[in-house]
Amino acid sequence: MNTHSQFYQQTKIPSTFSRWWRHYQENKLALLALVIFTLIALVAIFASLLASYDPAVQFTDFIHVPPSWYELGESRFILGTDYIGRDIFSRLVFGAQLTLSLASAVVLLSGTIGMFLGVVSSFANYWIDSLIMRFMDFILAVPSLLLAVVIVAVIGPGLPNAIYAVALVLIPHFVLITRTAIKHEKNKEYVTAMLLDGASKSRLFIQSILPNILPPVIVQITLAFSTAILEIAALGFLGLGAQPPHPEWGTILSESHHYIMFAPWTVTIPGLAIFFTLLSINLVGDGLRDAMDNEKK
Amino acid sequence: MLLIVVRQIINFASSFFVLSLFTFGIAHLFPEGIDFIFSHNSQSKLLLGTLPINGIENSNIVSVYFQYIGEIIQGNLGQSSVRGTSIFSEFWIYFPATLELSIVALLFAVSIGIPLGILAARLKNKWQDKLIISTTLVGYSMPIFWWAMLLVMLFSLWLGITPVASRIGFEFDILPVTGFMLIDTLLSTQEYSTEAFYSALHHLVLPAIVLGTIPLAVITRSTRSAMISALSGDYILSARARGISKTQEVWKHALRNALIPIITVLGLQVSVLITGSLITETIFSWPGAGKWLLEAVYRRDFPVIHGGILAIASFVIVTHLLLDIVMMFVDPKLRRNA
Amino acid sequence: MNLLHIENLSVDLHTHSSPLSIIDRLSLRMAESEILGIVGESGSGKSVLAMAIMGLLSPKMTMRADYLNLDGQDLMKLSAQDRQRYISSKASIIFQDPKSSLNPCFRIASQLNETLSAHGMHYRSERKVRSIELLDSVGITQPEKILEMYPHQLSGGMNQRVAIAIALACKPRLLIADEPTTALDVTIQSQILDLIVKLNQIENVGVILITHDFALLSENTDKIGVVYSGQMMEHAATRNILDEPRHPYTRSLLNSVPQLGKRHSKGSRLFALDGQIPSVDMLPVGCRLGPRCPIAEKQCVNPPRLNSIANHGKVRCHLVKPNTSAKSEKAAVRNSGVIS
Numbered sequence: 001m002n003t004h005s006q007f008y009q010q011t012k013i014p015s016t017f018s019r020w021w022r023h024y025q026e027n028k029l030a031l032l033a034l035v036i037f038t039l040i041a042l043v044a045i046f047a048s049l050l051a052s053y054d055p056a057v058q059f060t061d062f063i064h065v066p067p068s069w070y071e072l073g074e075s076r077f078i079l080g081t082d083y084i085g086r087d088i089f090s091r092l093v094f095g096a097q098l099t100l101s102l103a104s105a106v107v108l109l110s111g112t113i114g115m116f117l118g119v120v121s122s123f124a125n126y127w128i129d130s131l132i133m134r135f136m137d138f139i140l141a142v143p144s145l146l147l148a149v150v151i152v153a154v155i156g157p158g159l160p161n162a163i164y165a166v167a168l169v170l171i172p173h174f175v176l177i178t179r180t181a182i183k184h185e186k187n188k189e190y191v192t193a194m195l196l197d198g199a200s201k202s203r204l205f206i207q208s209i210l211p212n213i214l215p216p217v218i219v220q221i222t223l224a225f226s227t228a229i230l231e232i233a234a235l236g237f238l239g240l241g242a243q244p245p246h247p248e249w250g251t252i253l254s255e256s257h258h259y260i261m262f263a264p265w266t267v268t269i270p271g272l273a274i275f276f277t278l279l280s281i282n283l284v285g286d287g288l289r290d291a292m293d294n295e296k297k
Numbered sequence: 298m299l300l301i302v303v304r305q306i307i308n309f310a311s312s313f314f315v316l317s318l319f320t321f322g323i324a325h326l327f328p329e330g331i332d333f334i335f336s337h338n339s340q341s342k343l344l345l346g347t348l349p350i351n352g353i354e355n356s357n358i359v360s361v362y363f364q365y366i367g368e369i370i371q372g373n374l375g376q377s378s379v380r381g382t383s384i385f386s387e388f389w390i391y392f393p394a395t396l397e398l399s400i401v402a403l404l405f406a407v408s409i410g411i412p413l414g415i416l417a418a419r420l421k422n423k424w425q426d427k428l429i430i431s432t433t434l435v436g437y438s439m440p441i442f443w444w445a446m447l448l449v450m451l452f453s454l455w456l457g458i459t460p461v462a463s464r465i466g467f468e469f470d471i472l473p474v475t476g477f478m479l480i481d482t483l484l485s486t487q488e489y490s491t492e493a494f495y496s497a498l499h500h501l502v503l504p505a506i507v508l509g510t511i512p513l514a515v516i517t518r519s520t521r522s523a524m525i526s527a528l529s530g531d532y533i534l535s536a537r538a539r540g541i542s543k544t545q546e547v548w549k550h551a552l553r554n555a556l557i558p559i560i561t562v563l564g565l566q567v568s569v570l571i572t573g574s575l576i577t578e579t580i581f582s583w584p585g586a587g588k589w590l591l592e593a594v595y596r597r598d599f600p601v602i603h604g605g606i607l608a609i610a611s612f613v614i615v616t617h618l619l620l621d622i623v624m625m626f627v628d629p630k631l632r633r634n635a
Numbered sequence: 636m637n638l639l640h641i642e643n644l645s646v647d648l649h650t651h652s653s654p655l656s657i658i659d660r661l662s663l664r665m666a667e668s669e670i671l672g673i674v675g676e677s678g679s680g681k682s683v684l685a686m687a688i689m690g691l692l693s694p695k696m697t698m699r700a701d702y703l704n705l706d707g708q709d710l711m712k713l714s715a716q717d718r719q720r721y722i723s724s725k726a727s728i729i730f731q732d733p734k735s736s737l738n739p740c741f742r743i744a745s746q747l748n749e750t751l752s753a754h755g756m757h758y759r760s761e762r763k764v765r766s767i768e769l770l771d772s773v774g775i776t777q778p779e780k781i782l783e784m785y786p787h788q789l790s791g792g793m794n795q796r797v798a799i800a801i802a803l804a805c806k807p808r809l810l811i812a813d814e815p816t817t818a819l820d821v822t823i824q825s826q827i828l829d830l831i832v833k834l835n836q837i838e839n840v841g842v843i844l845i846t847h848d849f850a851l852l853s854e855n856t857d858k859i860g861v862v863y864s865g866q867m868m869e870h871a872a873t874r875n876i877l878d879e880p881r882h883p884y885t886r887s888l889l890n891s892v893p894q895l896g897k898r899h900s901k902g903s904r905l906f907a908l909d910g911q912i913p914s915v916d917m918l919p920v921g922c923r924l925g926p927r928c929p930i931a932e933k934q935c936v937n938p939p940r941l942n943s944i945a946n947h948g949k950v951r952c953h954l955v956k957p958n959t960s961a962k963s964e965k966a967a968v969r970n971s972g973v974i975s
Contacts, residue, residue: 138315141617142610143571146590150606153594154326230440234576237442238591253442257580260446261454268450271443278438286434531736535798538689539805540723540753553740629740629785 023291030287037280044096051090055247059085064263080265092273095247102163103228109167114174122182136172144169145234152240162241166231170224177220181213215292222285226278233274249274309618320607321365374604384604393476395585399570401501402509410513414520436514441573445507445580459503462582469493504581508573512566519562523555557628564620567613638809638841639665642701646687649695655915657683658865662941670835672852673845675862678912681845685813690722706808727802731814733794737786743797744782750804769800774830792823811843828855849888853877861885864912864923871948881950884924930954
């Protein structure tokens, strides 16, 4: 009925994802973090192409060689060598591959189980819901690393067990966030409207609830990823996760710890790798959260 | 009021129940089974040691569980399979060291974190705020073990101003009365008691800073967002409108409301501190419960592992209970008076 | 003398791109002890108007006006501190959600005490007496008991009464009520409104009643101001507006209220203008109602002025000329296909 389109312009409203992206881009730091993280991920994926040497190869004549920019350094060992002569750069590059794939496995495992439980819990009756929440409360109450350590103590150290232990610790976070988000959406009026229209429960869930709980779930995934890296590295450092000679970053640090006085670069440089990875993931997560919050306003 | 205390006790009991189920289950996964935990204890009247685990029928597992609970509640956590000492008493030798370290770390985090958070909220979006947020993000992204090693490299090895390990200098012989070195040195009758006190303090500095870094980052962030949220309430607008314009008054209003989420976050830091102490105690050779538990893991001393997690997790549950009670005083909405 | 006289008030919001115009050259006048109703859709800027008068605009907003007179004093001429002090002694505001306008962590007594001591009452006994007086005047039956309670222990209606009591503590000349009943049940709504009207009569305090609900205003106000998208569209005595609304927006607002006694044909829809209120970053040029107005013409891309219409009030529309009659305007609207 609007007869005045010759005076006034219509505007095009962009889709949700492009709005998020637009908001996200405004935060320059988060954008930079995303670039850095992508680079790290690429390094992890193309590790075998980028590394100078195989991470397990020992150069027995070149033990504790400092990084190449020092006088005593060698140009072929860019970041120096460790206590048994392995090239640190290659170890770190393969370590990126190992750490990131372990973290991805953990997040995949805990995310799937956690979200599934969260969905069940929010649609189930009071007793099942309470039961699930009681267990989640328990896992949350016990300090995360403590729980992981004990689980590994019981089922034995090593890579796959570390994954299971850390995944268990992360499950409650996913359950809680999914359950809270669903409960929040369930009570909204558009859901009631759809039910009155005759929508089936699964249609309701897939079409309307799921897209609306994506923001907090995505933020939670990034948080979980960063926590997973930290916990895996911590377990590695304590000798309970990836065992030597795996080049997991935490494991590398556990070996370098003894030589902290003689070869500080074996401590600082691997630590920097963990630090920058965690920092970039946390910044990306923060940026995502800000972008989605801005969207709501 | 009484009803609320009863409810809290029920909460605690059910949490402890789930914990005990967990440790009971874990004990069954140990290679020698659950009786291994108690069998070395000749003082125990438990017949448990005579039950072979493999032959146990389902109907008996419940009675085994109740016997288990009975022993646990009496404080019998069994004996260390390696040293033969009572696990319960060992725990109480090592745990005060962890407590002392955690308390100092928490004090460090709170005394810097809360003022910093308030400052950031006050100067929201200005450069000081952005600096504070970035610093907390850095603190949050730092793996504790690396941060500890960096600080040790800088302050202990390079500058030589802090000690590397242990709670106090080797030359001091202090009687462990409370288990808290700071208190015990002052209680000591030796002539070097004050010197010893300063030595203990000196040894606490670096580990406390390491342990307290992540809580510091989290507390700063939470204080900031709690204050920002409190400041956006309508009651702040109406306070300004009423002529209560003095900044102190407005901040008093906001801070009182912000305390609720801040104290909740403080409660969550208990878990973070325990997690952190596992690593911190390892690096600084701090004789605490974390190091004790880890060494048990390395030498596969299952009774200690079992007793350790049961004791530490119970402690965490108790602190959550105490926190809930504190929250009742802070948040009037939780009091069901009228 | 006018209690409140605003001439050409504009409020801008400064974002990282260019400033957005929230309120555009708004003018209004209000006599002492009058009840002025401000009506508009959500997002029309009426709450921002209240904040601007009270000096509570967020730091990102700036305001300018030809003058903003409150009880004779031009607020634009005072320093920020003096302005705050003057406003706090002359005017008060109550908000929509009573639960959030009272501090949830403090008892009612301490919130009243705070206001009273800020306005000169230094003795506790004095304050207690006055607190009980105030609570009494807003219809609270057990003031001593209420004083010791926390906001969450009281119902919405009680909380709003307490908020009104606190607002009256400094004996203001002007009370701004920003959607005071929107968050309350219908029965409580009428109680609170009756209370506000009674206080206006007894305490001689002028009231600005802000709402989106026209029906509320028809019974309780002396004058009405119709705001759309930050512009004052029509400003006249209530009787005049209800009998003969001149501005097309006012007409459409009145037409959209289902009326008892008016015959609505079965299956017909309630009247509503097409489109939505424009968002602040994409404002139409000229008259902001333009894209939705049923009688808009080419000249509407030029901003209209607030014209005085004889025997009526002020109207801001090119098509409402001082000498056209209401009848011809009605005909124009009917011809454009809008139910009238």
